Amino acid sequence: MVYSWGTERRLNAYSDYFRKLYGERVQKITIDAGFTCPNRDGSCGTGGCTFCNNSAFNPSYNNPEKSIADQIMQGMAFHKKRYRKATRYLAYFQAYTNTYAKLEDLSSMYEQALAIPEVMGIVVGTRPDCVDEKILDYFQDLSERCHVVVEYGIESVFNRTLQRVNRGHDVEKSLWAVRETAGRGVRVGGHVILGLPGETRDDFLATATELSQWPLSSIKFHQLQVIKGTAMAREYHEKPEDFENFSMEAYLQLMMEILERLNPAFVVERIAGEVTPGMGIREGWGLRYDGVLRAFEELLLKNDSWQGKNFKTER
Secondary structure (H helix, E strand, O other), X not given: OOOOOOOOOOOOEHHHHHHHHHOOOEEEEEEOOOOOOOOOEOOOOEOOOOOOOHHHOOOOOOOOOOOHHHHHHHHHHHHHHXXXXXXXXXXXXXXXXXXXXXXXXXXXXXXXXXXXXXXXXXXXXXXXXHOOHHHHHHHHHHOOOOEEEEEEEXXXXXXXXXXXXXXXXXXHHHXXXXXXXXXXXXXXXXXXXXXXXXXXXXHHHHHHHHHOOOOOOEEEEEEOOOEXXXXXXXXXXXXXXXXXOOOHHHHHHHHHHHHHHOOOOOEEEEOOOOOOOOOEOOOOOOOOHHHHHHHHHHHHHHOOOOOOOOOOXXX
């Protein structure tokens, strides 16, 4: 069976999306451009999100003391060994809030990345409260000459959760940013964490139902990783009963039900996350992401499940 996204895979997979769009693999190269966040520097709070420690996710070639060009060149060398057929790249401004500066400084950074011939576009990870009409208009203009994705850390669709994790903005701001970006014809990615403290299975399913009504282009799900040295690690030790501690089997079962509710137009970038070995305080699953994804697709096949099976347009 060929699904509405044009392949026989049971989810609208990110790798397939780029092969359809450009005829070949497109690889992201992460960049640490030295940004901070407004809930770190006192603009709307201090301490940052309670779950956050970017060093647990950044590859070794990311170092804000290196130039953007140097990080990209080292990233290309790294990925050419792993994915020998990769010839086109997206510069992924990932660490912290990558629109949290003056527009002239931001555009200079983005243009440094785009000046490298193999780089065909940018992905900008940011917060919904760190964009305005001026920067969104810039992304609209930029998207006319290259591939642009603005990836928002949505994390949760519940204000009680966002307040608990010291996010510094509400769900209404997330929806505003997604709508304003999509309304300019710019691709919009969303990042969601499953397992934040106080949320339940019903909340996780409601998250899929809610976000499926938003004008997202792509979505990325991560199970909560409790990272050493974070405020959340201290909270976990104090109240572990407030946290879901998923086995891989339980998580994939949940993710299957989420996928069935998910808008089939959304490109699914990831269904789970990885953390640098030794950084998490809970035992991992013992598989790299590729293995987790294979197990997930086997589960979909076994249960005759697919993305959007139970999707309903509610508004």
